[in-house]
Amino acid sequence: QLQLVESGGGTVQPGGSLRLSCEASGLTFDAFNIGWFRQAPGKEREGVSCISSYDGNTYYTDSVKGRFTVSRDNDKKTVYLQMDSLKPDDTGVYRCAVARRADTTPQALCVMALYVEVWGQGALVTVTS
Numbered sequence: 060q061l062q063l064v065e066s067g068g069g070t071v072q073p074g075g076s077l078r079l080s081c082e083a084s085g086l087t088f089d090a091f092n093i094g095w096f097r098q099a100p101g102k103e104r105e106g107v108s109c110i111s112s113y114d115g116n117t118y119y120t121d122s123v124k125g126r127f128t129v130s131r132d133n134d135k136k137t138v139y140l141q142m143d144s145l146k147p148d149d150t151g152v153y154r155c156a157v158a159r160r161a162d163t164t165p166q167a168l169c170v171m172a173l174y175v176e177v178w179g180q181g182a183l184v185t186v187t188s
Contacts, residue, residue, distance in 0.1 A: 068182030106169030
């Protein structure tokens with residue numbers, strides 16, 4: 060059974076850092092692209108960053124470029140999102156999701172969330188002073 064489990068959310072002051080983890084099970088890891096999405100109260104879901112577990116190709120939405128870094132550990136079947144220089148606008152529920160490489164690219168996964176096969180349960184990130 061394909062499953063994603065996120066961890067690492069929390070509350071941090073503006074300018075602070077957090078690292079989210081998304082551990083996958085029940086899949087051939089390098090056959091998938093993995094993405095991080097977030098949704099703030101009253102706002103639409105947004106694709107934040109996505110990565111190919113095969114070749115490490117990445118995509119970032121403009122608002123997080125230079126502040127967030129996505130990476131993966133194929134041996135652990137885990138994708139990380141390092142978030143630095145956090146802003147209040149980064150507040151939201153962050154969820155990871157996977158889609159098969161054969162169906163989509165990291166950019167397409169983030170921008171359109173097409174062919175997502177499973178979502179994680181979500182991790183709350185709150186940036187507040």
